[in-house]
Amino acid sequence: MSVIPDGTPVVLLNAFPVDRAQWDPLIDAMADIDALPGDVISFDMPGIGEMPIPDEEPSLELIADAAVAAMRETTGHDAAVWIGCSMGGYVAMAVAERHPDAVAGLGLIATRSTADTREAHENRLAMAAAMDGAPGVPDPRAMAEDLVGTQGPGRAALVDAIAANIATHSGAGIAWGQRAMAARPDRTAVLAEIDGPAVVIGGEHDKLVSSHDIAVMAEALFIEPVLVYGVGHLAAFEAPQEVARLLAPLTAG
Structure with missing residues (x-):
């Protein structure tokens, strides 16, 4: 866990399977436009980066509970703006369901509120089984190619x-994350209960989350979705200045 030193804190929740370094460009961009009035906390997911794998069964709810407790202990605030990309978005929605009083705002980037389809669920479990005992992802570059949508030089x-980041993580960490995501429920209805500002952002060239997925969340939140052109799944890493501008209303006032 890292903290950047008051106003409402911001919690950044990572995409899978990269560590909190994915947020460095966005943190810089938000600081440049004075969109960070309080503490900024970024979390690695279990088995990713410096976060150990817990003894408990893989669970997004476990991460959500731990993140809220850590945020409150670290900052002294009861609520924060939660910004999650991909798996981080799943965790942010679990926070909203389990700890609604901890949510002062919600930013969802390249994620979905629906549960996996049967095929996606089975694919996650198959990947988890393949990663058990493996040193890491066999082809980090191939995985990175699918996460980055930017074209050109x-x-x-x-x-x-991104490939270098993915290559540092163990197979056990990859497997834990896949099993946690496979077990998640549909949380679309949770979004309709959000009492605070929200932003939903998608990437034009995202191969993993469709514009329909983005629209479903935005409709539940009674807001318009925003598509960032020319980028893929890691929109905040690829276009940090644009994403910072879009997220700025969450921390205003």
Whole structure:
């Protein structure tokens, strides 16, 4: 866990399977436009980065409960703005369901509120089984290629950075995350109960989350979705200045 030193805290929840370094460009961009009035906390997921794998069964709810407790202990605030990308979005929605009083605002990036389809569920469990006991992802670059949507001369550096990040994580961590995501329920109805500002952001070239997925969440929140052009699944890493501008209303006032 890392903290950047008051106003409402911001909690950043990672995509799978990268660590909290994915947020560094966004943190810089939000600081540049004075969109960070309080503490900023970024969490690695269990088995990713510096976060150990817990003894408990894989569960997004476990992460959500721990994140709320850590946020409150670290900042002294009862509520924060929760910003999650992909798996981090799933955790943010679990926070909203289990700890609604901890949510002062919600930013959902390249994620979905629905549960996995049967095929997606089975694919996650198959990947988890393949990763048990493995040193890590066999082809980090191939996985990174699917996460980055940017085209042109800037693409190679972004893919290299994400591939290098993915390569540092163990197979056990990958397996834990896949099983946790496979077990998640549909939380679309939870979004309709959110009492605070919200932003839903998608990437034009996202291969993993569709524009329909983004629209479902936005409709439940009674807001308009925003599509960031020219980027993929890791929109905040690929276009940090644009995403910072879109997220800024969550921390205003």
